[in-house]
Amino acid sequence: MDSVTIILIVITVAASLYAWNKPEVMYQWIFNPYAVNTKKEYWRFITSGLIHQDYMHLFFNMFTLYFFGSVIEQYYTYLFGDTTGILLYVGMYLVAIVISDVSTYIKHRNDPSYNSLGASGGVSAVVLSAIMFDPTSNLYLFAIIPIPGFVFGALFIFYSYYSSRQTRGSINHDAHLYGALFGLIFTIIIEPNVVSHFISEVSKFSFF
Helix, strand or coil: CCCHHHHHHHHHHHHHHHHHHCHHHHHHHCECHHHHHHHCCCCHHHHHHHCCCCHHHHHHHHHHHHHHHHHHHHHHHHHHCHHHHHHHHHHHHHHHHHHCCHHHHHHHCCCCCCCECCCHHHHHHHHHHHHHHCCCCEEEECCCEEEEHHHHHHHHHHHHHHHHCCCCCCCCHHHHHHHHHHHHHHHHHHCCHHHHHHHHHHHCCCCC
16 A cells, blocks of 8 residues: 555545444534534644545545545656655645634634534645646546536636535535645645646647
8 A cells, every 4th residue: 555645545545434333422523613623632733634424425425535545646757756755645635624614713713503514625625736746638527527626626616615605514614725725836836837827728728
């Protein structure tokens, strides 16, 4: 097992299964902004990214991480070497999980009933980073409809922003939005040339 992406997936699956069978662990690990605010339980920023609501939630995040994480792992190790590349990749993923919950913390820090969990912030960061490196490759909406990566990324950010402004639903769209934006910014910071590459690739792209 030489892929750090596989290791991240194994850890996340194991943590989710463990928490599902230990309600007290789920309670301690889930992201509850009120508990963070009043009890200073800051570990929840990380542990909440290791656990998921159910099998479908876990599968979707890990399926996405498997494909896009493997791509980013290759890009980063090619650009920065094995050790630095892996550290940057894992660092981006974990920091994105934390950053993606900051807005949620601010919004709900006085609401004892609000909880959030899942690796969506980190996964969103990985997806947007991959799109920056290969913006014209097709991604498949609903596993059926092919959409160029740069179009998918723009739609994803717009949809997450719009949905985060709504009050209905249980999905934490803030985590998707800020995770994606962090992945975008992080990629540009560590590899500024990706911007000119992105522009060049998109400018040559044709829908027909």
